[in-house]
Amino acid sequence: MASSLTKDPAEQEKTSPGSGKTFFGHPRGLAPLFMTEMWERFSYYGMRALLVVYLIAGGPDAKPDSQGGGLAMPEASAVAIYSVYVAMVYLLAMPGGWFGDRVWGPRKTVTIAAATIMVGHLALAIPGKPSFFAGLALVALGSGLLKANISTMVGHLYDGPKDPRRDGGFTVFYMGINLGAFFAPLVIGTVGQKVNWHLGFTIAAAGMALGLAFFLWGTRHLDPKSSVVPKPLSAAEKKATLTKGLIWLAVAALFYGVVGGTGHFTLNWALIPITVAGLIIPITVLARIKRDKELSATEQTKVSGYIWFFVAAAVFWMIFDQAGSTMSTFAEKKTADNVFGIEFPSTWFQSVNPLWVMALAPVFAWLWVWLARSDREPSTTVKFAMAMVVIGASFFVFAVPMAMAGDGTKVSPMWLLSIYMIQTMGELCLSPVGLSLTTKMAPQKYASQMMGVWFLAVTAGDCTTGLLSIAGVDLNGTGMILLQATLAAVAGFAVWMYRKKIEALMGDVK
Numbered sequence: 415m416a417s418s419l420t421k422d423p424a425e426q427e428k429t430s431p432g433s434g435k436t437f438f439g440h441p442r443g444l445a446p447l448f449m450t451e452m453w454e455r456f457s458y459y460g461m462r463a464l465l466v467v468y469l470i471a472g473g474p475d476a477k478p479d480s481q482g483g484g485l486a487m488p489e490a491s492a493v494a495i496y497s498v499y500v501a502m503v504y505l506l507a508m509p510g511g512w513f514g515d516r517v518w519g520p521r522k523t524v525t526i527a528a529a530t531i532m533v534g535h536l537a538l539a540i541p542g543k544p545s546f547f548a549g550l551a552l553v554a555l556g557s558g559l560l561k562a563n564i565s566t567m568v569g570h571l572y573d574g575p576k577d578p579r580r581d582g583g584f585t586v587f588y589m590g591i592n593l594g595a596f597f598a599p600l601v602i603g604t605v606g607q608k609v610n611w612h613l614g615f616t617i618a619a620a621g622m623a624l625g626l627a628f629f630l631w632g633t634r635h636l637d638p639k640s641s642v643v644p645k646p647l648s649a650a651e652k653k654a655t656l657t658k659g660l661i662w663l664a665v666a667a668l669f670y671g672v673v674g675g676t677g678h679f680t681l682n683w684a685l686i687p688i689t690v691a692g693l694i695i696p697i698t699v700l701a702r703i704k705r706d707k708e709l710s711a712t713e714q715t716k717v718s719g720y721i722w723f724f725v726a727a728a729v730f731w732m733i734f735d736q737a738g739s740t741m742s743t744f745a746e747k748k749t750a751d752n753v754f755g756i757e758f759p760s761t762w763f764q765s766v767n768p769l770w771v772m773a774l775a776p777v778f779a780w781l782w783v784w785l786a787r788s789d790r791e792p793s794t795t796v797k798f799a800m801a802m803v804v805i806g807a808s809f810f811v812f813a814v815p816m817a818m819a820g821d822g823t824k825v826s827p828m829w830l831l832s833i834y835m836i837q838t839m840g841e842l843c844l845s846p847v848g849l850s851l852t853t854k855m856a857p858q859k860y861a862s863q864m865m866g867v868w869f870l871a872v873t874a875g876d877c878t879t880g881l882l883s884i885a886g887v888d889l890n891g892t893g894m895i896l897l898q899a900t901l902a903a904v905a906g907f908a909v910w911m912y913r914k915k916i917e918a919l920m921g922d923v924k
């Protein structure tokens with residue numbers, strides 16, 4: 415491992431992108447990044463597909479025939495844990511980007527991250543609540559370290575923000591995400607739900623091990639910038655950072671030691687502070703970047719424009735990420751589990767979104783190119799507005815089967831298939847565009863960290879869902895579904911109404 419992390423940059427340059435073979439017309443370094451992300455997403459989405467059904471298995475909200483050995487939690491607690499877990503994965507992308515920028519550099523950070531994720535899944539494979547929550551924490555930590563840095567390395571492969579292949583490269587990379595996400599519930603979900611929960615988690619660990627192997631094998635094809643620490647910490651900064659970290663760790667240990675020692679600890683003592691932090695931290699981070707006096711006037715203006723996209727994305731992910739919680743429990747309890755007499759586990763529904771992505775992404779890519787030829791391609795701002803309206807429409811549709819199942823009727827799987835299709839159309843208008851937009855609008859000082867900021871939008875959305883669930887709001891209620899749908903549609907309309915103002919703030923980024 416050490417040799418792959420310390421390869422001489424000059425030696426790497428000989429096999430740098432653009433020198434010889436390509437990967438679907440893109441720099442060859444995209445291949446190992448594609449494979450690493452694909453297997454990391456295989457492990458992540460496979461475990462995510464199992465998470466809620468495992469938490470409620472054997473409990474009052476589980477099906478009578480559910481496999482035993484779950485944690486037997488109420489549905490509200492399961493949804494809250496799921497929301498907080500997903501929020502933490504994306505919240506930790508921010509310090510993950512900071513480590514890439516200031517401590518290890520992107521390539522070394524991704525290597526450490528992949529190993530951490532693998533160990534986390536192995537911990538999940540050990541029965542018992544302590545190992546389960548420890549495993550969740552490790553997977554969240556590793557995912558946070560990996561996400562921002564691997565996307566930054568994709569950006570490194572291209573000749574600046576104006577490289578015409580750049581958006582296409584992120585689209586190919588996005589396909590890797592969805593290949594892993596598609597197969598994961600079919601393999602990990604089936605084994606975990608029908609054979610043994612912990613064997614499913616073990617398969618997730620094996621998937622991440624494959625991803626790490628592909629990454630180490632292909633590092634010689636990455637751009638030399640991926641091994642560089644853009645702004646390394648000084649000795650004084652290292653000492654100050656370590657001191658602050660130890661102080662906060664000691665405060666947390668003392669606080670929870672007192673709460674636990676006096677017998678007052680409940681799950682909410684952990685969930686509520688995390689969800690509140692998940693809402694406060696994104697606001698604080700954006701404000702700090704905006705006030706940074708080292709940024710040029712142009713960079714600060716772009717950050718102002720970026721805030722609009724951030725808020726829109728937060729509302730989008732608040733709804734979209736309920737695929738693994740609200741919609742997962744709906745699939746488990748209120749949706750028929752057979753088609754033409756063939757039964758299937760509810761985790762298979764988690765493969766529907768990536769399947770739609772793979773089917774529709776080429777269509778959307780062709781559509782944007784076709785519209786661009788006649789100078790009619792929607793701007794990034796309009797695409798975001800479209801995404802908001804479409805995700806709202808998906809929950810307007812979701813309210814229909816929700817009402818139909820109110821009397822205990824099991825609805826057709828076609829309802830969820832249709833809802834996932836609508837959500838995927840919104841995702842294709844927002845997610846790949848947002849990844850590319852972030853790399854274009856990021857101030858140089860915050861190259862990797864801004865990718866972490868993009869993921870903080872997911873944190874804000876999921877923490878909102880988590881707080882609602884902790885507060886006892888019934889997210890499976892028709893009224894709540896319609897309220898969220900309306901919020902998304904109104905947000906999309908607001909982005910469209912102010913599109914000229916937003917585009918003016920974006921400067922030369924289109």
